[in-house]
Amino acid sequence: MSNLxxxxxxxxxxxxxxSYSEPAxxxxxxxxxxxxxxxxxxxxxxxxxxxxxxxxxxxxxKDLGADVVWLSPCYESPDKDYGYDVADYKKIADRYGSNEQLEQLIAELKKRDMKLMMDLIVNHTSSEHAxxxxxLKGKDSPKRDWYIWRKGKVxxxxxxxxxxxxxxxxxxxxxxxxxxxxxxxxxxFSPWQPDLNWENPAVREAVHDIAKFWLDKGVAGFRMDVINEISKTYNADGSLPDAPITEPNSKYQxxxxxxxxGPRVHEFIQELxxxxxxxxxxxxxxxxxHAKHPDILLPWTHPARHELRSCFTFDLHDQDGDQQWPLIPKKIHLPHFAGIVNKWQTYCHRTSAWLANYFENHDQARTVSRWASDSAEHRKTAARMISLFQTSLSGSLYVYQGQEIGMKNIPHDWPIEEYKDVATVNFLKECRELVEQGRQPPADPKEVPVFxxxxxxxxARTPVQWTAGPHAGFSTAEPWMRVQEEDAKQGWNVEEELKDRWSVLSGWRDALRGRREFKDCILYGNFNLLKPQDEKVMSYVRNSCDARSNSDSDSARASVPSRSLxxxxxxxxxxxxxxxLSPDAAHEAQEDARVQYKSEAPIVELHDLEKRARLVLGSREDSKELRWKGQILSRIRPFEGLWFELAPSI
Known part of the structure; x- marks a missing residue:
């Protein structure tokens, strides 16, 4: 029974x-x-x-603008799932260094007024954990009930x-x-990742001890892996129920x-x-x-619940993939995509929930390839546009290695054998086995390399491209995974981009500075979606909520933002x-019945854009040449991104 x-x-x-606008x-x-x-x-x-x-x-x-370094798993592990199968939570794996080196890293970060964040992977352990x-020793083992063991069926x-x-x-x-x-x-997840039994108080105490061990060393916090999966649903007799049949062609559901x-997940996190x-x-x-509705996020992150600071949701990232088979791609529909952005941005502002704002990580394909274009013609502009997109959204901002230089997906001509991830390997294996059995696979095995x-x-896991040299400067030894060397030789590397004022890297630096400059609008302000049904252009306004009052009315129109982007x-x-953009574009979007989540005041007025809109940042060097004529902006180029500061409405 829950005991919150x-x-x-x-x-x-x-x-x-x-408490949304309270600084932290x-x-x-x-x-x-x-x-x-x-x-x-x-x-x-x-x-x-x-x-x-x-x-x-x-x-x-530090120069880029990072405040916190988050290290993905670097604990002792057999590495069958790239460190997400932990064999010793208190030991840094030899291949990465040592505990002493980690303490040195914390000290070096502190010198630069930066912090360290680590992964906490406690839904499961490695099957090689002590x-x-x-x-495994038997039913009488003192650790038997640390995992979820059950009798099978016949x-x-x-x-x-x-x-x-x-x-x-x-x-x-x-x-x-x-x-x-x-x-x-x-x-x-896999046979080598047995789930811990969080119903056992001894397991929870062990997790608390792990967290305290690293926090006492100076770690600033944790990214908690699949943390909403630690509480399972049980029948009254302690068995775990069958799932409903949603995949008729599959043996397992x-x-x-x-x-x-699950029923006790919030109890467990509040205790932690x-x-x-x-x-x-x-x-x-x-x-x-699978947390698709914002109401699920709210109890996790509302300060009054004393659980977590923020959460990663997958809602936006699931828009271009199959829910059961995420490797099967589908195209995004921009109005729906924009609606997902609007949903989370407006909901969090209204409720004190706080979001983790990420586009890329170790589990996601590269954004420029996925949501924009990595063609030679468009890649730089598109990657810089993505930087302006992500940095203009509220929530604690997460940037993934290589994202800041516009790294792209694996080249089309790499064979499937170059893919190492267990999810891809097993998906291809399952598709082939189903074909051999005469059953319908989720995908034709020949399509899997394309997917x-x-x-x-x-x-997301090809090594970072530092230079145009051998192995892109990642290592002088043969890399553990193939490097995109040809891409690096074409200038897509840190060394070259540092020299280019209009590189993707320079764009990220500018965008991060802009985010800090406009934090009253972006981080703590509200979100007004514009033209929600546009299939090519997404637009919105971020308003500082230190609103000036208009005595003519108490309506949303009477609340005037002190600053807008x-x-x-x-x-x-x-x-x-x-x-x-019509002067009433923000109000029109609010009145659109298809926009499910509405903004709180202030709702911005967009009149006199020719006089009021000042370009702050653009994804092209020649973006500064763009001009408003009345309410019309002419010639927005492919994958161009723009920030305009709006002078206060009079």
Whole structure:
């Protein structure tokens, strides 16, 4: 039974005064995510990125505008899922360095007024963790109940079957059979990632101890891996229920409704907050897959609930992929895409929820390839447009390594054998096996390489391109993963981009500075979507909510923002010869029945744009030549992004 320490419901939270605009360092922080294996091989010996490589680039990161470095998993691990299968939570893996080096990294960051954030992966451990090895010893093991063990079922022909029909994320059943005890353990990712039993207080205490261990060393906080999956749904007898049949052609079924946002998840997180996190000045972000409705996010991040600072949602990223088979791509529809942006930006402003603002990470394909264009003609402008897009959204900002130089997806001509990620490997294997069995696969095996080039996680994991030299300056040894050397030789590398005032890297620096300059509008202000049904251009206004009052009326029109930033983003390869914004464009969007989430006041008036709109940033060198004529902006070029400051309305 749930025993929440802070049991405020969403209805209760709605009655509280909003704290959205209250400043906090973790709200304003720019977090730079490092995937250690692919960042920089500091020892130049083994072709694997390491802590030495990270330390050698701290001045570069500081110069970029980063406040926090987030290290993806670097703990001791057999590395079957790139470190997300942890064998020792308190030891840095030898291939990355040592605990002493990590403490040195914290000290070096502190000298630069920067902080370190680490991954906390506690839904599951590695099957090689000492806890699980002890659990395997038998039903009488003191660690048996640290994992989720159950008796299986017996099939019609006497075959041994798992306890229920759940499918694992990496395909196959979500259970693994142990012959010695004739029981099965739950593993919703893979057989080498057994799920911890959070119902056991001893498990929770062990997790608290891990968090305290690193916080005491000076770590500023954690990104918490699939944290909304730690509480499973149980039947009254302790069994785990079957999932409904939603994939008739599959033996095992998606069960996210039975292990995401489970009945005790908030109790567990509030306990972690009370016993550990509240004792430190932390930055925390929870990875919350399948949280599509903002009401799910609210209890996680509202300050009155004492849980986490922010959450990663997948709503925006799921728009170009199949829900059950994320490797299968589909095109985004800009009005729907813009609606998702509007949903989260307006909801958070109204409710005190706080979002983690990310476009790329180790699990997502490169944005310039995915949402824009990585063609030679458009790539620079498109990547700079993406920087203006992301930095103009509220929420704690996360930038992923290589994003700042416009790194793209794996080249089309790389064979499927270059892909190392278990999700891609298993998906291809399953498609081939289903064809061999005469059953319908989710995708033709011949299509999988094409899909992988568009959506596979490996697209984000090719080593960072530092120079045009061998292995793009990543290592003098043979890299653990193939480097996009030809791309680096064409100028897509840090060294060359640092010299170019109009490079993607320079664009990111400008955008991050602009974000700080306009933080009253972007971070703490509201969001007014414009022209929500436009299929090529997304536009919106960020308003400072230190509004000036208009005594003529108490309506939304009477609230005048003290400062406004107009953002215009062309997501198409077409030139927009004439882009018109009516003076009432923001109000018209609010009245559009298809716009589900409405902005709170102030709602900006857009009259006199020719006089009021001043260009702040553009994604092209010649963006400064653009002019408003009345309410019309002429010739927005392909993938061009623009910020205009609006002079106060009189």
């Amino acid at each position: 320490r802070y049991p405020l419901s969403n209805a209760d939270l709605a009655k509280l005064q909003s 360092w973790w709200k304003e922080a720019v977090v730079y995510q490092i995937w250690p294996a692919s960042f920089l091989n500091g020892n130049a010996q083994d072709g694997v990125g390491d802590l030495g490589g990270v330390m050698s680039k701290l001045d570069y990161l 806890w699980f090895k002890e659990s 099939g019609a022909n006497g075959e041994k079957l798992p306890p229920n029909n759940w499918v694992a994320f990496f395909t196959g059943p979500a259970w693994t059979y142990d012959e010695a005890s004739d029981e099965w353990y739950l593993c919703i 998606p069960a996210v409704s039975l292990f995401c946002d 907050g009370e016993k550990v996190l509240s004792k430190y000045d932390t930055i925390t972000v929870g990875e919350t897959p 992988a080039q568009q959506k596979a996680r490996d697209n 107009l953002v215009i983003l062309n997501f198409s390869a077409d030139t927009i010869d004439s882009y018109e």
